[in-house]
Amino acid sequence: xxxxxxxxxxxxxxxxxxxxxxxxxxxxxxxxxxxxxxxxxxxxxxxxxxxxxxxxxxxxxxxxxxxxxxxxxxxxxxxxxxxxxxxxxxxxxxxxxxxxxxxxxxxxxxxxxxxxxxxxxxxxxxxxxxxxxxxxxxxxxxxxxxxxxxxxxxxxxxxxxxxxxxxxxxxxxxxxxxxxxxxxxxxxxxxxxxxxxxxxxxxxxxxxxxxxxxxxxxxxxxxxxxxxxxxxxxxxxxxxxxxxxxxxxxxxxxxxxxxxxxxxxxxxxxxxxxxxxxxxxxxxxxxxxxxxxxxxxxxxxxxxxxxxxxxxxxxxxxxxxxxxxxxxxxxxxxxxxxxxxxxxxxxxxxxxxxxxxxxxxxxxxxxxxxxxxxxxxxxxxxxxxxxxxxxxxxxxxxxxxxxxxxxxxxxxxxxxxxxxxxxxxxxxxxxxxxxxxxxxxxxxxxxxxxxxxxxxxxxxxxxxxxxxxxxx
Numbered sequence: 001x002x003x004x005x006x007x008x009x010x011x012x013x014x015x016x017x018x019x020x021x022x023x024x025x026x027x028x029x030x031x032x033x034x035x036x037x038x039x040x041x042x043x044x045x046x047x048x049x050x051x052x053x054x055x056x057x058x059x060x061x062x063x064x065x066x067x068x069x070x071x072x073x074x075x076x077x078x079x080x081x082x083x084x085x086x087x088x089x090x091x092x093x094x095x096x097x098x099x100x101x102x103x104x105x106x107x108x109x110x111x112x113x114x115x116x117x118x119x120x121x122x123x124x125x126x127x128x129x130x131x132x133x134x135x136x137x138x139x140x141x142x143x144x145x146x147x148x149x150x151x152x153x154x155x156x157x158x159x160x161x162x163x164x165x166x167x168x169x170x171x172x173x174x175x176x177x178x179x180x181x182x183x184x185x186x187x188x189x190x191x192x193x194x195x196x197x198x199x200x201x202x203x204x205x206x207x208x209x210x211x212x213x214x215x216x217x218x219x220x221x222x223x224x225x226x227x228x229x230x231x232x233x234x235x236x237x238x239x240x241x242x243x244x245x246x247x248x249x250x251x252x253x254x255x256x257x258x259x260x261x262x263x264x265x266x267x268x269x270x271x272x273x274x275x276x277x278x279x280x281x282x283x284x285x286x287x288x289x290x291x292x293x294x295x296x297x298x299x300x301x302x303x304x305x306x307x308x309x310x311x312x313x314x315x316x317x318x319x320x321x322x323x324x325x326x327x328x329x330x331x332x333x334x335x336x337x338x339x340x341x342x343x344x345x346x347x348x349x350x351x352x353x354x355x356x357x358x359x360x361x362x363x364x365x366x367x368x369x370x371x372x373x374x375x376x377x378x379x380x381x382x383x384x385x386x387x388x389x390x391x392x393x394x395x396x397x398x399x400x401x402x403x404x405x406x407x408x409x410x411x412x413x414x415x416x417x418x419x420x421x422x423x424x425x426x427x428x429x430x431x432x433x434x435x436x437x438x439x440x441x442x443x444x445x446x447x448x449x450x451x452x453x454x455x456x457x458x459x460x461x462x463x464x465x466x467x468x469x470x471x472x
Contacts (some may be wrong), residue, residue, distance in 0.1 A: 004049045018182045021045065021110040023083050026103055027180045028115065029225040030154075032259075033235040034269045035354055036095040036118045037194060040225045041088045043103065043111075046081075047074055053104040054088045059097045067091065067101075075256045077224055078215035078249060080168050085222065090115075096123040111182070113193040116153045119272035121307075124450075127271075128152045130413035130443035131314070131348020132202070134162030136174030139441045140414030141187060142460035144178050148189035149462065150445055154271060158348035159202025159281075159314025161220065163415065166205040168216035171223060199224055200278050201265050202314035206454030211245030211253055221257035221264060224409060226278070228259060230266030231295045238286035240342035266292070268299050274310060274448060275303035279333075279454065281313035281347075283379045288366050296333065307472060308448060309342045309354025315381065316347035318356050320429040320436055323418040324349055326370060334361035336375075337405050343453065343470060348411035350416040352438035353457050355409075355466060358402030359389040360434050390431055396455075396468020406470075410444045410457070417441065435466050445446075 018025050031040035041054060055064035070088035090101060096119050102112035119125045128147050133140060147155065152229070162170045181188035191197075199205075201220055208217040233240040240262050243250055254261065265280035277299055287293070303309050315324070317331035327349070337345060338360050367382035391403040409423035411418075420439045422428045431434055440459055447454045457466035 018111045028196040057100040079244045080216045095120045121273045125272045126152045131158040131411040132160040132415045133413035134175040135415040136283045146460045155197045157199040160204045165208040168219045211249040221261045227267040239464045274308040275306035277311045279313040281315040281383045311345045320433040321350045321419045328384040329382040331384040345407045355435040356407040358404035360404045400469045400471040412441045421436045
């Protein structure tokens, strides 16, 4: 019995000796081609050839099944220590179970973990959403603890994954040590080894494109493996800025990023009975671009078979905070979301929690472009005026059938809070805002059971500060 207890303990927390073998211990991603029976495993090491094997054990069985041989990409970027990212696709999984996987190096087990496998359409699911997270603050750690204890199936980050410039060195200092430890400790939690994170880029992830000043920028394209089913844009268009850098620095970036650049910022996928649309909503994106708008429209039309439809991006269009109030460019997408029968839009960027009434919005024009910055040329978003209709009958308790889209800002994941003084001053809120919590950090959970969705906003200690239900 004692041997069995020790074995189970190692599976639950990961093997302590893993630090000898990994620069970043194994973590999960949905992969370029997500399915209910597969998931992608990544880990990072130094650049030395080793014999790596991954095995999977389904719940209630004793056999370990070898998985496909891992591939690798070398990251050799100026001003950083060269390292290697291994990728292994776990296949033939039983959807909706809690299984185990383990990683062997030269025949020795050096890591093991529980895993929540993807869900089927008829299976209940639980997800978490928390934005503006990789700040390396004590509040980041506190929220990470709450997310860990929520024990969800999948996590979503609506941008600003890591501060301040999306660099390799910032991931190493402010991201992996908090969200991807091998065991629970005072500084971080083993979340990513059990469930996949899905990330939308924010301004702190994608604005820094000068590879001469920051050769290790745009690390998002190295460390995330997400679908590549969005539109393809060329650099220098109204949707994708140019890279800046020497040919050597550009070549190093493009070699390491591979097929993920630049396509991995606009994508969609199904998880259980929910469709998720992930967008790049940065200030440089022109939401009048026909190619982008046509793709969003087509994607949501195809998603009508899914019971639930969610959208995730960084910059909120409907925001009552003084901070970033003028960055309203994503309001231009509201008519597409309404036509596509989107249930909830999740955003970050503003470091607090806000929930709108269910609403519909008619833009008056294509918006007024704001330009600023030190050079007087930096795009600062658009002011988009228009008329909204609010469903104030919906209360999420007795009336659970909203007429319109609900917009949630959940950007209180660890960075300094915005406008705490506004929480107690509802007269300062816009008319579309129903809830506004800005005096402490929070995160969002969602639970889906068939045609029922329950959204809760929780403090780091698990205190519920907002709750609503939607029933189809």
